[in-house]
Amino acid sequence: GENVEQHPSTLSVQEGDSAVIKCTYSDSASNYFPWYKQELGKRPQLIIDIRSNVGEKKDQRIAVTLNKTAKHFSLHITETQPEDSAVYFCAASLGSWGKLQFGAGTQVVVTP
Amino acid sequence: EAGVTQFPSHSVIEKGQTVTLRCDPISGHDNLYWYRRVMGKEIKFLLHFVKESKQDESGMPNNRFLAERTGGTYSTLKVQPAELEDSGVYFCASSQNRGDGYTFGSGTRLTVV
Numbered sequence: 278g279e280n281v282e283q284h285p286s287t288l289s290v291q292e293g294d295s296a297v298i299k300c301t302y303s304d305s306a307s308n309y310f311p312w313y314k315q316e317l318g319k320r321p322q323l324i325i326d327i328r329s330n331v332g333e334k335k336d337q338r339i340a341v342t343l344n345k346t347a348k349h350f351s352l353h354i355t356e357t358q359p360e361d362s363a364v365y366f367c368a369a370s371l372g373s374w375g376k377l378q379f380g381a382g383t384q385v386v387v388t389p
Numbered sequence: 390e391a392g393v394t395q396f397p398s399h400s401v402i403e404k405g406q407t408v409t410l411r412c413d414p415i416s417g418h419d420n421l422y423w424y425r426r427v428m429g430k431e432i433k434f435l436l437h438f439v440k441e442s443k444q445d446e447s448g449m450p451n452n453r454f455l456a457e458r459t460g461g462t463y464s465t466l467k468v469q470p471a472e473l474e475d476s477g478v479y480f481c482a483s484s485q486n487r488g489d490g491y492t493f494g495s496g497t498r499l500t501v502v
Contacts, residue, residue, distance in 0.1 A: 281431070321493045374437060375437065
């Protein structure tokens with residue numbers, strides 16, 4: 278089955294610096310890769326996603342890159358702010374029915 | 390538009406008892422998913438409904454877990470009898486079309502003591 282590995286498990290950055298989270302997946306048939314942000318005590322929220330026919334996608338300070346050959350994808354957050362502090366989960370699709378395999382999460386702490 | 394609603398938000402039960410979790414998806418969303426996060430690990434798939442039908446229940450841990458979605462609206466997930474290892478946060482999510490990004494509920498934190 279699909280296996281998604283996410284690194285690092287914790288990431289501490291200074292406000293204004295960039296943060297990068299990396300994920301690898303095992304199933305070459307995966308074609309949808311969303312990223313979720315979960316603030317303390319709140320629900321996971323979709324922040325950006327990418328499909329396998331695209332190599333990069335950007336939304337303001339957030340960008341995701343996908344390397345299908347290497348089977349890895351990354352989340353990049355630029356100019357980090359304290360409100361970016363949260364747990365971030367990557368995920369990869371399993372089959373065509375929308376089931377997702379999640380990574381273990383990355384706790385991001387942005388210090389002022 | 391109302392989001393995905395789950396209740397209770399927290400539940401503490403004793404081993405051997407029964408607990409029923411409920412999820413109300415976004416109106417019109419045919420796809421409803423249940424996931425669980427145990428002890429800070431990854432969010433793991435439990436099952437997927439399309440309307441009232443179980444499309445995939447390959448993630449259900451064992452037969453102590455029973456999910457239903459009568460009428461294709463809200464869904465319930467019953468754990469009977471509960472065991473200590475069932476503790477975790479149970480998330481429900483919905484989407485209009487398969488392959489769309491999900492909208493998650495806030496989760497039910499289940500503690501079995």
